[in-house]
Amino acid sequence: MERKSYDPADIELKSTGKGEVVAAFSIFNEVDSDLDVVLPEAIPHGVEVPMSAYNHKSWGDQLPVGKGVVSVDGLRATFTANFFDTMGGRDTHETLKQLGPLARWSWGFDVVDSERGTFNGQRVRFIKKVRLYEVSPVLRGANDNTRTLAIKSANTQRAILESAKRQLDQFELEDMKRRFEAEMCTAQLVEAKDRFTREHGTGYSTIAESAVDIDVKAAAWGASARYAPRLGINPDAVIVRWFSPEIDSGRVTRFGDKVDGDGWADFYSMPGTVIYGLTRPNLEPRTIRLNAELSPVEAVFTTGHEIAHLAGRDEAGAREFEAQIRREAAE
Numbered sequence: 158m159e160r161k162s163y164d165p166a167d168i169e170l171k172s173t174g175k176g177e178v179v180a181a182f183s184i185f186n187e188v189d190s191d192l193d194v195v196l197p198e199a200i201p202h203g204v205e206v207p208m209s210a211y212n213h214k215s216w217g218d219q220l221p222v223g224k225g226v227v228s229v230d231g232l233r234a235t236f237t238a239n240f241f242d243t244m245g246g247r248d249t250h251e252t253l254k255q256l257g258p259l260a261r262w263s264w265g266f267d268v269v270d271s272e273r274g275t276f277n278g279q280r281v282r283f284i285k286k287v288r289l290y291e292v293s294p295v296l297r298g299a300n301d302n303t304r305t306l307a308i309k310s311a312n313t314q315r316a317i318l319e320s321a322k323r324q325l326d327q328f329e330l331e332d333m334k335r336r337f338e339a340e341m342c343t344a345q346l347v348e349a350k351d352r353f354t355r356e357h358g359t360g361y362s363t364i365a366e367s368a369v370d371i372d373v374k375a376a377a378w379g380a381s382a383r384y385a386p387r388l389g390i391n392p393d394a395v396i397v398r399w400f401s402p403e404i405d406s407g408r409v410t411r412f413g414d415k416v417d418g419d420g421w422a423d424f425y426s427m428p429g430t431v432i433y434g435l436t437r438p439n440l441e442p443r444t445i446r447l448n449a450e451l452s453p454v455e456a457v458f459t460t461g462h463e464i465a466h467l468a469g470r471d472e473a474g475a476r477e478f479e480a481q482i483r484r485e486a487a488e
C-alpha cells in the first residue's frame with residue numbers, strides 16, 4: 158500500500174446538516190516528491206471509498222469517520238465526502254473546519270499499472286492505474302512523504318543498530334581471535350620450552366644467597382658442619398653457592414645463553430634430569446653448589462654428597478656416602 162498527499166489550496170467544507178467536505182487529494186501530470194507522475198486515468202472516477210480517521214488511522218484500530226466519492230478531471234482527483242454522525246465523524250468535521258487551509262489530504266492505494274520513463278528530463282514512475290482504498294485527512298507535515306521519511310529514519314536507526322551489532326560481533330570475533338592467538342603463543346612457548354628441555358635439558362643460573370629459603374640454607378649449613386669433618390674437610394672452609402633452574406617459559410635457555418640480562422645460564426642438565434648439587438673440586442676448591450629448590454631434607458643429603466666430592470670421592474663414592482647418611486637419618 159502506498160500513500161500520497163497533495164497540498165491543495167482549495168479544500169472546501171460545505172455546510173450541510175451533517176457536514177460535507179470537498180478536497181482535492183491528487184494532482185495529475187506533475188512530478189511529486191516520490192518522483193512519481195500520476196496520470197489522469199490512474200484514479201477511477203466515481204469510486205466510493207471510506208474517509209479514514211486522521212493520519213490513515215483506520216488502517217489500524219480506528220473507525221472510518223466518513224465516506225465519499227472520487228471525481229476526476231484532467232487536472233486532479235477530488236474527494237467529496239460526508240462525515241459520519243459518530244464521535245469520530247463529528248470530531249473530524251469540527252477539526253477540519255477549525256484547521257481550514259491547514260488541513261491536508263492523503264490517499265492510500267496500490268499501484269496496479271505503472272511504467273518507468275522520463276518526464277521533463279527526470280527519470281520518473283508513471284502511475285497508470287491504482288486501486289484506491291481510502292482518503293484520509295492528515296496533519297500538515299504528517300503526509301506520505303513525511304511518513305515515508307519517518308519509516309526511512311526508523312529503518313536507518315535499525316540499520317545503524319544492526320551495523321553496530323555486526324561490528325560488535327566482529328570485534329568480539331577479533332578479540333576472541335586475539336586471545337586465542339595469545340594463548341596459542343603461550344602454548345607454543347610452553348611447548349617449545351618443553352621440547353627444548355626434552356632435547357637439551359634445563360639451564361641453571363647462579364642466584365644470590367639472599368634469594369634462598371632460610372630453612373634450606375640452614376639445612377645446608379648444618380649438614381656442612383656435621384659431615385665435612387667426617388670427610389676430613391674443615392667446615393669453615395666450605396663455600397656454599399646456590400643456583401636455580403630456568404623454569405620460566407619465556408626464559409628457555411641453553412648452556413651459554415644469556416638469561417634475562419642478569420647473567421648466563423651457567424650449566425644445564427641432560428634431558429629429563431635435574432641437578433640437585435654440583436661440585437667442581439679442581440676449579441673451585443671447597444665450593445659446593447646447591448639447587449635452591451631442594452627441600453631442607455634433600456639439601457642435607459645433597460650437601461653431604463657434594464662435600465664427599467670435595468673430599469675427592471668419585472660419583473660412586475659420593476653416592477655411597479649419601480646413602481650412608483640417608484640410612485643414619487632414617488634410624
Ligand SMILES: [Zn+2]
Pocket residue numbers: 462466472475
Ligand atoms: Zn655427585
